[in-house]
Amino acid sequence: KAGVTQTPRYLIKTRGQQVTLSCSPISGHRSVSWYQQTPGQGLQFLFEYFSETQRNKGNFPGRFSGRQFSNSRSEMNVSTLELGDSALYLCASSLGDSLETQYFGPGTRLLVL
Amino acid sequence: SQQGEEDPQALSIQEGENATMNCSYKTSINNLQWYRQNSGRGLVHLILIRSNEREKHSGRLRVTLDTSKKSSSLLITASRAADTASYFCATRTRRGAQKLVFGQGTRLTINP
Numbered sequence: 652k653a654g655v656t657q658t659p660r661y662l663i664k665t666r667g668q669q670v671t672l673s674c675s676p677i678s679g680h681r682s683v684s685w686y687q688q689t690p691g692q693g694l695q696f697l698f699e700y701f702s703e704t705q706r707n708k709g710n711f712p713g714r715f716s717g718r719q720f721s722n723s724r725s726e727m728n729v730s731t732l733e734l735g736d737s738a739l740y741l742c743a744s745s746l747g748d749s750l751e752t753q754y755f756g757p758g759t760r761l762l763v764l
Numbered sequence: 765s766q767q768g769e770e771d772p773q774a775l776s777i778q779e780g781e782n783a784t785m786n787c788s789y790k791t792s793i794n795n796l797q798w799y800r801q802n803s804g805r806g807l808v809h810l811i812l813i814r815s816n817e818r819e820k821h822s823g824r825l826r827v828t829l830d831t832s833k834k835s836s837s838l839l840i841t842a843s844r845a846a847d848t849a850s851y852f853c854a855t856r857t858r859r860g861a862q863k864l865v866f867g868q869g870t871r872l873t874i875n876p
């Protein structure tokens with residue numbers, strides 16, 4: 652089976668712009684979670700989608716949003732980018748309705764200038 | 765805030781030696797998982813231990829869990845250069861929002 656894929660792998664944006672990141676989960680996985688990783692804050696949970704519904708949400712501002720499509724692919728959007736949004740954004744997929752054994756993609760590295 | 769806190773933050777050992785990393789957490793958990801990350805890439809799932817388990821093995825990995833002390837340890841035996849990576853513990857809480865909460869990680873360096 653193919654692993655979790657994320658596109659694009661690298662992205663450079665300027666403050667105030669918006670960005671959309673994409674994640675394709677492992678075939679058959681219905682849960683997709685997003686995480687932000689920065690040197691200062693470490694790995695932080697953004698949100699989780701299951702069957703096209705946001706099921707869990709972390710403590711991030713409303714500028715961070717996401718959605719999941721019927722084929723379980725997920726997108727994450729960040730509007731009005733700030734310098735502090737520069738990070739590695741990781742997507743993870745898992746089976747069923749739990750957060751156990753999440754399989755991570757390679758990540759999208761976002762740099763905001 | 766981070767649920768898990770790894771100790772030490774960095775560890776450097778010689779190839780062939782054993783490496784032990786510890787993780788402490790604050791609230792009740794459903795399970796605890798260990799992940800490895802190489803040079804800012806994606807995380808690789810290593811092992812999951814449930815709250816009612818005390819020890820688990822997978823190849824050269826041994827994980828223990830002490831729920832009374834809210835702590836876990838990851839032992840890598842007979843280390844190899846390829847084990848050089850950052851290791852994270854992550855907890856799934858029993859109450860509240862069901863999300864995976866990661867610690868800050870231990871940076872492990874295996875010297876040849």
